[in-house]
Amino acid sequence: MSDEEHASAPHWSETWRGVEGQVPAGPAGYGAMIDTLRTFLDDVAAASPDEAIVAALTQDMAGWSSKLRPLAVPEAERIFAHRRDLPGRGQTMSPQLFIDEASAESVRGHVTFGDYYLGGNGAVHGGAIPLLFDEILGRLSNAGTQKRSRTAFLHVDFRSITPIGKRLQIRGWFEYEEGRKRLLKADLRDGDTLCAEAEGLFVELRPGQP
C-alpha cells in the first residue's frame, strides 16, 4: 500500500469490529439467536433422539423455515455473516472466532470447536480447520486496507489432531506483500501442541472482479 492509501484506509480495528454504519445493526438479540443456533447444532450432533423427538423437531424446524423464507432479502441486506462486531460474525458456518489482539499485520484469538465440527475419535473434521484459517487470514488480509482480496490458495498442514470442546489458540500474520499478492500464515495450537498450520495466498481484486 502507498502512504496515500495507508492514510485513507480505515483503521485496522474497524476491519475486526466493523465500521459504524457499515455493519448492519439487525434486530436486538440477533447475536444471541445465532449463539443459540450454534448450541442447537452441537446438541443435534451429540444427541441420539428417539422417534418422537425426531418427528417433533422436524415439524418445529419446518415451521421456522416457513416463517423465515418470506423474509429472505438480497445479499447486501443480509445480517447473517455480516455482523463483524460480533465474535463469529453472526454466522454458524465456521466456528466462533474470538479476537484477543489484532493489528494490521497480525492477529491472535481463541476458538472452541463444538460437537457439530466432529470428524471422528474426538478430532475436528479436516475440512472445518481450513474454514477457520480462511476466516482469520481472509479478514487479516483485508485489515487496514480498502482493497479487497480473495484467497488464491490455502495450504493446510495437519500436525496433530485438533480436539473437540477445548479452547484453542489461533494466530495469523503477514509474511510479505508483493504487488497484488499477499502471503499470510497461521497456526492453531492446543497449549504447547501444534494442531495445524496454514499458508495462504490472497490476491488483491482488480476493479470489477467479483
Ligand SMILES: CCCCCCCCCC(=O)SCCNC(=O)CCNC(=O)[C@H](O)C(C)(C)COP(=O)(O)OP(=O)(O)OC[C@H]1O[C@@H](n2cnc3c(N)ncnc32)[C@H](O)[C@@H]1OP(=O)(O)O
Ligand atoms: C467480513 C467478511 C469476512 C470474510 C472472511 C472470510 C474471507 C474468505 C476469503 C475467501 O475465501 S474468498 C473465496 C475463495 N476464493 C475465491 O473464490 C477466489 C477465486 N479465484 C479468483 O477470483 C482469482 O483466481 C484470483 C482473484 C484469486 C486471482 O485471479 P487474477 O486474475 O486477479 O490474478 P492473476 O491471474 O492476474 O494473478 C495475480 C498474481 O497472483 C498469482 N496467483 C494467482 N492465483 C495463484 C495461485 N492459485 N497460486 C499461485 N499464484 C497465484 C499469479 O501467478 C500472479 O502472480 P504474478 O503477479 O507474480 O505474475
